[in-house]
Amino acid sequence: MYKISDFADMTGLSKETLRYYAEVKLLEPAYKDPTNNYRYYDDGSYFLALLLVKLRRFGFTVQEMISVMEDESFEHLEELLLEKREKIQMKMKDLQLQTEEIDDFLASGREEE
Incomplete structure (x- = not known):
């Protein structure tokens, strides 16, 4: 599991972007500690984050990215x-x-x- 700051460094997404993506249900943390609200991400999250980085680079809107992520088969x-x-x-x-x-x-x- 990776803390949000480590995960941000790994993916190139800012902590603010990761929080926003969680808010809009685009990329939610694998675990959120109920005592301190710290967000943790796993290796599966890493793959999805890299996909989102690419999609954003390709000019996809947040809504388009949500559509891609909702289609879990990526069909x-x-x-x-x-x-x-x-x-x-x-x-x-x-x-x-x-x-x-x-x-x-x-x-x-x-x-x-």
């Missing part, structure tokens, strides 16, 4: 990841078009000089 995870990937690719195309528009705008301003 739809690949589908969600592919959808997220497609959205990111679309954003990249949009950003590329914006960059090109800025370049064109700057170039047209230079031509008028």
Whole structure:
């Protein structure tokens, strides 16, 4: 069992994030000491925490992460990841078009000089 501070160091999640995730039932501690309310996490929690770190890095919202965690079989995870990937690719195309528009705008301003 790992104390919340040790678990935060291991996973890269802050203690505040871990408390929030417990509050929204996203990642609850394996054990909470009733005498002092200390939270303890186990190896199973570690795997789930690493998954949450990845999902957050991929731009998943808390609600999307909850949906993934509720589907304990992770049956739809690949589908969600592919959808997220497609959205990111679309954003990249949009950003590329914006960059090109800025370049064109700057170039047209230079031509008028």
